Amino acid sequence: MTPADLSLTVQHAVRRAVDDGALRVDVPPRVKVERARPGGTGEYASSVALSLARPAGRTPLDVAGVLKERLQGVPGILAVDITGPGFLNFTLRPDAGGDLVRAIRDEGAAYGHGTALAGTTVRFAEVTESRGQVVTGVVLRLLRSQGADASFGGGERMHVRPAAYLPDVLGVDAARWALLRAAPSDRALDGPPLLLQHERNSLFRVRYAHARVQRLLVNGLQLGFTPSYAYGIPSETSYESDLLASELLGVLGDHPLVLLAAARHRAPDRVARHLEATADALLAFQHTVLPLGDEKPSAAHRSRLALAEAAGTVLAGGLALLGISAPDQI
Template identity: 75%
Template structure:
């Protein structure tokens, strides 16, 4: 992880804190990260908490604590410490990408589920309008995935622009995507375009990207390349197309790293559309990355290919898990 990568990671943590309502500030355009000074701890440090303290109406130590909680599990970050009046100090992991891929592979489709909302009880009123019923049921699933005790029998309501649920015409998957992809306060998507296999169709892109991940595993096995991300593996090697692989892998790693936070924010804000949009971003990154995964021409399989295949496999796992939370299937072939 470079200082620029770390700066973006801290900036994403600020955005998450703002999205979660933990901080009420304007997200800055950037975050300054520099080498830790003598007497500090870790390798890098940032004064972002001191910068945000006054506009947030909080102490710098409070802000630093809020950001530290959102940086503990960030890819590439080994430890986060608070020093002095509120400086954030970072120690970095040697194999951040590998840690993330292994975490996804270990958790499977439940990657991003957690206990952040454990002890929270949420009871929704029984909705009668079709879209409200679908959104509410999906939010219940999201809340439970974060440890909340969620169900019916209460008074909370999710207000939506009404929309018809039409699985007989569209099929279950397209009918659900049409109502869940748009924010609850926006009109549902038109159903018929979701049946067209075209890049403008977000549902198609997500499901196609998942199917490509599955096909890469099959093709890799035929070439003798199996997914693996050992500590010595890298996305870089001396193969002919490696100059593009690290850049495209970075966008995909960012998407996978953000997935747990997106699921939590979607649950807290009662917004399944956040998950759908996030899956589209992961799908786009995977489709751009797929061409760098396996050996081309007379290339010999290498550790980099095994690592890239493991990343593609992890991306497919996240896509399938995200679709499952939305109640949508992930076919191996399209």
């Protein structure tokens, strides 16, 4: 994990804390990470908790504790320690990106599923309104993906703003995205724009990104190489390319936490928004994957292809939880 990787990882932790309601601050556009100073621990440190404390109305130690909770167990980070008035200190693991990519390959569509809610029983009241049925059905899937015993037959009710489910008009995928992409209490998305193959169409971007990964895999095979994540991505490209890879790794690493938060908060829209972020990071990264011109395939290309493949797996798994297909071609 490079300093750029770590900076993005800490920024993602701040964003998760804001999304979860644990912190009420503006997410900084950049988090400064530097070598740990004498008296610190690990290789790197960040003073982000000190800078967020005043706007959050909390002490730096409180903010550091919130962020530490969201950084522990993140691929690539061996330990997070709080020193002094609220500095975050990081001890890193080698080959963090490889661990993440291999975990996604091993777990497939089940990557991000876990047992955090094991022992939790949830029983929803029967629903007759069409949007409520779709949303509650996905929430049940999310809860089960985290180990909960969830089903109909109880008293808990989802608070869902009514809207028509129109698979005969829009097709199943667009009809479901229209109801799920917006927060349950918000107005559903307009259906017709979701049928347009345009980058402004969030559903198209997500499904196109998955299809693009499948094309990259085919093209790689035609060029004589397959996905294989080396010890990190060899730095044969620009700093900008390395940042694109770091951004994609960060988003993929967030996936399990997003699924857990979506289950806890009964919020399928969090999964949809995360799939958009994954698609956008993949589409920005895709141009670095294949050799250009007379360039020969290298370890870097195999690693980048493995990272793209992992993104495709996450996109397919997330769409499946929403009941939406992930086509290999668009």
